[in-house]
Amino acid sequence: MGANLGSPSRSTSPPGSHATRRENTPSTEISIRQPSGSKSETGPQTRQPESGSSSIPSRSGAAGAVAMPSGGPKLTDDPARHDRALVEFLTQRLPSSLAVATVSMIDPVYGWDGYPAVHGRTDEDVSDLAREIEPLLTPAPFEARLKAIAMLRMRTTRRADDAGDAQLLLEAMADAMAEFPADVLGEACRSWSRLEKWFPTEAELRALCVRLMRTRKSLYDSLKGAAR
Numbered sequence: 001m002g003a004n005l006g007s008p009s010r011s012t013s014p015p016g017s018h019a020t021r022r023e024n025t026p027s028t029e030i031s032i033r034q035p036s037g038s039k040s041e042t043g044p045q046t047r048q049p050e051s052g053s054s055s056i057p058s059r060s061g062a063a064g065a066v067a068m069p070s071g072g073p074k075l076t077d078d079p080a081r082h083d084r085a086l087v088e089f090l091t092q093r094l095p096s097s098l099a100v101a102t103v104s105m106i107d108p109v110y111g112w113d114g115y116p117a118v119h120g121r122t123d124e125d126v127s128d129l130a131r132e133i134e135p136l137l138t139p140a141p142f143e144a145r146l147k148a149i150a151m152l153r154m155r156t157t158r159r160a161d162d163a164g165d166a167q168l169l170l171e172a173m174a175d176a177m178a179e180f181p182a183d184v185l186g187e188a189c190r191s192w193s194r195l196e197k198w199f200p201t202e203a204e205l206r207a208l209c210v211r212l213m214r215t216r217k218s219l220y221d222s223l224k225g226a227a228r
Contacts, residue, residue: 079181101117146171146174173202177205180213187212
């Protein structure tokens with residue numbers, strides 16, 4: 001896996017005090033994951049994932065190692081586990097002209113970092129593979145988002161609100177997180193409450209969700225962009 005899903009640094013400062021991350025330009029370091037038996041045209045070849053059992057056939061007809069969730073992720077799911085499965089799935093199923101590449105970069109907050117993307121161009125139809133990924137990008141329903149935010153509110157500190165203000169806060173934050181899958185939002189809330197004292201601002205929670213979602217979004221967007 002290329003991405004390193006970090007957590008925000010520990011702080012006891014009130015909300016709004018966290019530094020804003022700057023956009024970074026990826027370095028030129030790229031490592032390529034390709035199916036066995038093929039040669040990389042754009043970079044070094046890396047080892048294959050460990051084999052396992054799955055109901056998803058590979059393009060060679062052999063059994064694959066992983067399966068994408070069909071019903072979408074849940075709040076309690078680990079997004080890193082889904083992302084590892086996604087990288088392995090694509091490594092097995094991509095046409096020979098494509099490969100999963102990890103682009104390395106230096107993040108001012110997290111240090112050495114990187115994210116995977118599909119590298120190359122193909123004339124083959126990859127829409128079926130893109131559809132396999134789409135459940136991992138499905139936004140969580142409002143009820144699930146509201147539950148995650150409510151649990152985060154219970155586990156962190158915030159100024160005293162009356163009952164009406166508290167409910168409006170939860171609903172407004174849940175609305176603001178409408179684009180994120182359940183496992184991403186759930187992990188963002190759990191990670192924040194483990195390491196932070198204060199309830200996050202909308203911008204802080206969104207930034208963490210974007211980071212946790214980066215692997216699957218990068219793979220999905222680059223896969224669709226690889227078709228000629």
